[in-house]
Amino acid sequence: MTTVLAPVAGAAIGLSAVPDPVFSQAMVGPGTAIDPRREPVEALAPIDGTIVKLHPHAYVVVGDDGRGVLVHLGIDTVQLKGEGFRLLAAEGDRVRAGQPVVAWDPAVVEAGGRSPVCPVVALDAVRDAVGGIAEGSVNAGDTLFEWS
Template identity: 80%
Template sequence: MTTVLAPVEGAAVGLAAVPDPVFSAGMVGPGTAIDPLREPGMAVAPIAGKIMKLHPHAYVIVGDDGRGVLVHLGIDTVQLKGEGFTLLAAEGDRVRAGQPVVAWDPSVVEAGGRSPVCPVVALDAVAGSVWGVAAGTVHVGDELFRWH
């Protein structure tokens, strides 16, 4: 079993609340989403492992068990070309759960007309393998869901 931690602070709202059909329909995988606080903060590693992909607006961490978790900071944020995001780690780095990966400001994302909602997805997971999904307020490092 893999315990996935909240990478950002805010309200766990579920994937159905993500304003992007690829995420909201679960096409990327099961998980949940966090509507973040509108203030500058750090997005952290939801699991311990290796950063396999790192973009300013999104990252994938793969644990020693081969399971990957995607954190996407906002929707359509790739269009920002990194503006408003500061990388705190590098692709290929090993990170511990809760270690800061990206600094960002959700209010800047929202001011630019984009949703700051953050999908957190268990990649290549089968339907029903994610349970114990948090609801309501979550703090960085709180348990967000379990993957078995």
């Protein structure tokens, strides 16, 4: 069982509410999404592991069991080319769940006409592998879902 933590504070809204079909249709895996508070924040590692991919707007942490969790900070934020994001870790770093990975401001993303919603996905997991999905208000570091 892998406990996946909320990388940011906000409202857990479910993947189906994400304004991007890749996430809303769970094409990359099951999980949920957080509509973040509109304030500067440090997005956290969702699990213990190694950062295998790190872009300013998204990152993947893979645990020792080989399970990878994707955190995507906003929708279409790749178009910002890193503007408004500050890396606090590096690709290849070992991180603990709850450790800051990227600093960003969801309000700035929204002001630029993009959704700041953050999908958190169990990569390549079967749909039924994710349970105990948080609903409503979550704080960064709270349990977001369980991956069995």
